[in-house]
Amino acid sequence: MGTENLLVDIKDGVALLTINRPKVLNALHTSVIAELQETFEALNANQAVKAVVITGSGEKAFVAGADIAEMAVMDAQQALVFARTGQKLVNYIGTMPKPVIAAVNGFALGGGMELALACDFIYASENAKMGLPEVTLGIMPGFGGSQKFARLLGRSRANELIFTGKMLTAAEAKEWGIVNAVLPLAELVGKALETAARIAGNGLLGVAHVKEAIRRGLDMTEPDGMDYESVLFASLFASRDQKEGMGAFVEKRKPNFTGS
Structure with a gap:
């Protein structure tokens, strides 16, 4: 199981889903979002899968954001379709009955941060950097980030983080309650899989x-x-x-x- 941009490994009831575009820091192109949607739907329908771990390929990024080269030439109508497509994906992850753990192994910015927030909880590597820097590009979050951060952090902290476009370190993200644990990069996916296996053993x-x-x-x-x-x-x-x-x-x- 897998696609052009995704790797999927299923073992003992746990699916490890890896976004595999390391040359562009696993950026979310429209085609990648479509592949993620199809893959999550397939994993949800697969009776052998009880929990999912999602991570990024390489040691630099989970998902560095949406694909800026693609977004730069969009008009307003195209941007609306793009935002709604991304929101459909994050809403699906958040509402599917099977738990999803994000193993954030580096940059999780913009759409990547929103993808991680859609998961049930987040583990991060020590080198992770996280945030919603869309305002530094003259836009704003479009995959639900403003809504999720406001609910998670409260209005004041969400406003500060999004208005400034600040990137949080993994330690800061843990302090703010965004991530559950910070781990050495080499231990990150293993810890997420271990937790997923424990969940998979439950009803x-x-x-x-x-x-x-x-x-x-x-x-x-x-x-x-x-x-x-x-x-x-x-x-x-x-x-x-x-x-x-x-x-x-x-x-x-x-x-x-x-x-x-």
């Missing part, structure tokens, strides 16, 4: 329902979010995974979850 339906509860609950009042959580919680008691997980606990054995 896939339970993980998917937690992802949905958190994502949708953030747009609800706390009482409404708790009510929604209880509905999802109860629905799992009609699943085979619930019977298997609790049965395995009582019988003191390892569960064999099937995602059903």
Whole structure:
């Protein structure tokens, strides 16, 4: 499995997806966005895949941004289509039931930062640099960055970061709550795969329902979010995974979850 610009390796329920354009720092051309959309849809449909890790090829960049050479000649209508295409991708990643971990191995700027933010959480290498520098090019974030940063960081910090176009170091990004862990470059992907494997060993339906509860609950009042959580919680008691997980606990054995 893979495409012209993407490498995919599936092992023990975990898919490692690598954006493979190191000569242009893995920049997001329209064709790459289309390939990512198709690949994520395929991974989501693949019953052998329980979790996904996405990273960039080489040691310099996760994704240095959208392809500036392509964007430079766009008119307003083309830019709208481009933004909506990117937003479709990040929305799909954020709403697909399978968890996605970003292993940011260098620059994650502009569209690359927005791609990482679409994932469920981020691990970064010590050499990572992250931010939304679009205003330094006379534009603004278009793949949801203004909305995601405002929700993650709060209005003031999002305003400061985006207005200035500042790049954060990996340590700063961790301090700001953007990344969960900072690791040596050589250990980054291995750690992300290890975490993904641990997730893959859990009940896939339970993980998917937690992802949905958190994502949708953030747009609800706390009482409404708790009510929604209880509905999802109860629905799992009609699943085979619930019977298997609790049965395995009582019988003191390892569960064999099937995602059903």
